Amino acid sequence: MIVLPGQKVADAAQPGQGVFIEDNKTYASTLAILRDGRVIPQKGQYKPLVEDFVVGLVKDVQFNGYHVDVNAPFESFISNRESLEEFKAGEVVSAKVVEVNELHEATLSQPRKFPPGTVIEISFVKVPRVIGRNGSMLDMIKTATGTEIFVGKNGRIFLTGGNIKLAIKAIGKIDAEAHTQGLTDAVKEFLEKNKENDA
Amino acid sequence: MSTTNPPKPLFREDGKRLSGREDTDLREIKMQVGIFKKAQGSAMAEWGKNKVVAGVYGPKEVFPKFLADPYKGIIAARYIMAPFSGAEEHGRAGPNRRSLEISKVVRHVFENNVLLQEFPKTGIDIQMEVIQSDGGTRVTAIAAASLALIDAGIPVYDIVTPISVGKVGGKMVVDLDKDEDNFGEGDLPMAFSLRTGELLLWQMDGLISRDELEDGLNKGFEAAQKVRVVQEAALKEKYGDFNGSDTGQN
């Protein structure tokens, strides 16, 4: 059931993503789905959380580290101490969020440059769907395409090798249909049908 | 405002307004969400002959940096009328005093409506372009902007529902068109958060009594419910084929 911003979703205070509390009642603040009494936002901005693995774009080089764009409206930083590797502006790296302050600004660690490949972006709210329960959806795509795929919590996805085009299309399908039932089966069918076409 | 121009008779002999509408009838309103690729959120509102497109960028970095608020996001709203938007001669491109004032009061609407505390030090840009005007452009712009913000996934406390009310031929009527705006006795653009009933926009020009103000506010609130239906339909059309049920697999 689709929920619009301003709509009441609970008669008690139930804090979480995509909602706000007023007078001890919970209301949606973004477009969301109500499923099993849970509010699942369909839109939003990524806010870095400690332990998240993200795909970042190095924005600029400072004397003590790097400013990294993680597709969030907040600053992220990698200190020089984190790695002997040097990065240049415009390079794509994977990293782990180790600290976040009250302004949602993140400190990243374990930066690693990606090998040559492709980076695509989807809304971060769809990431759980791309990964699937216990990684099942992602494994299915990897197996069917032979592509190496790294899914950042921030909605950025790195792909290399194999049938990249098919992998991207499959992810695009999940992004567009994340809210539907039977998605896993639909993607399975899609991959099977198109395996030969896009090789 | 009435002047030496002979006031146009704004009511017909059958008591209806020139457009054929009753006092509380709205013009036809159509809205669409997510119409542009580049803007993070977008919407178009067609209200009578008015056409306004709205685009939202953000939350994003604020430039110049000293304008950023360390405690919450800031809103920049820009209302502009395209030089070809009016029915008469070519207008001038760019903002004028009227559009600057409107930009300001529209900004205030969304300062109250967006959960700004979730985005400290960032900014949200709301651009509203009037591409065709026929009385009620600011109200049309707000209707579109509210949907554009939601399309961008920016958290808000409610959909903002605007409406104009005015005094025409001695009566309070809803949704003024251009002639009624120019030749009537009063114009009250307003915008509600229908959830709380609060006004986020209220302006007035004209000469009315205190009781007429009350009548106008109430008529406006009633009519806003109908506008809300169109806004919700536009959102559901774009996002609403959610047929997730309780047994939906993940």
Add this chain to the structure above:
Amino acid sequence: MVLILDKIKAEEVKALAAKGERLDGRGFKDYRDIKVDVRPLQNPEGSAMAHFGDTKVLVGVKVDLVKPFADRPTDGVISVNCEFTPLAHPAFEPGPPKEESIELARVVDRAIRSAEVLPLAKLGENPTEDGRVLGVYVDVYPLDHNGNLTDAASLAAMCALKNTIVPKIEGDLLIRGEDGGKLPLQRQATTCSFEVVSGNIFVDATDIEEIASYGRVSIGVTDDGFLCAGQKSGAAGISRDKLLELADLALENRKFLFSKI
């Protein structure tokens, strides 16, 4: 731009407001001392300076012969402008009018125009042979911004219009210095502005109270009891009932305000 010290004082204002008090000890509905100097200047055709406590706003009115608007050849022209000169407050910067001064000018203009204080048809009654009509320019000049510029401006503007002496018109020429009579005013209008501070409504706010405020409602009222202008500014939302309360309060205050001019 808000000065640091003002911001700190504004926090004090909010705290006091929650306890039912104001910094200067006034009640929420009380005005500061109001005084309006009538015709302090000789060069403008009309002038007035309004003092609301320490706030001082000067208004000058100039009358000229102007080309009417193309679609209204027998209507006079009224134009209200406001200049926030850096003299009035350390945060005012030189340059083209910013949105606050534009908003103030337009709200004052709205009150005067909607109330038909000066009917345009009367102003344009006797066009010259070459089709020019009377144009009245109202220029609002805050000199000392200590809050509530809007109300001080509209009261000063009303007073200035009342004491404006129209220059004599002979043929196509305007002869300044010669008395051609007063403006054909038909009623009086002024504004009453309210600030929302910690959920309370303040009348005649100081500049610090304005910083502490979450929103403002300005309501134009006429001497014969009508509402002629409205502007909700700032982020605060307001219920219909509260708005009507403010309208009632504005109407109540008008006698006091008009008594000053």
